[in-house]
Amino acid sequence: MSLNRNEKQTVVTEVAAQAARAQTLALAEYRGLTVEHLNALRKQAREKGVYLHVLKNTLARRAVSGTPFEVAAESMVGPLIYGFSEDAVAAAKVIADFARGNDKLVVKAGAYAGKALDAAGVKALASIPSKEVLLSQLLGLMQSPVSRLARVVAALAEKRGEGEAAEAAPAEAAPADAASAESA
Helix, strand or coil: CCCCCHHHHHHHHHHHHHHHCCCEEEEEEECCHHHHHHHHHHHHHHHHHHEEEECCCHHHHHHHHHHHHHHHHCCCCEEEEEEECCCCCCCHHHHHHHHHHCCEEEEEEEEECCEEEHHHHHHHHHHHHHHHHHHHHHHHHHHHHHHHHHHHHHHHHHHHHHHHHHHHHHHHHHHHHHHHHHCC
């Protein structure tokens, strides 16, 4: 079913708004996918905050015109599904992960930071850990020296406490020994 001029303009405006907010674009050929598979892909995309849409390539080119994703216009050929995400790796990760489990979805290209990506580039971008994972790793690295220092201080305090207890024990035992020596 073809769209009339107003509907096409609405689609271009909607996609251009998504492109303006997005950091990443991932393109994949969906030829041969069933409706069930597409619905499963869309569900995964929604859960990860990825805008996923099947578009006419001419409309997609118009929508990304003047954006950093314009560099991917040459790759917009064939039946493609477009994934835009505000998270730098989410779109690439959703499409690459789904393509790994379904050979009918073929990663074609993408764009990130104004640079065109080929299929290998999209897959490499997908292999980067998510923002949450990177933040937790950074926090762990920042906490590591502090926790080590705390363990060393605790060990020193414990050792010092044992030393004081050892010194106090002979001093307490000495008067008892002196009292027993006097009585004998």
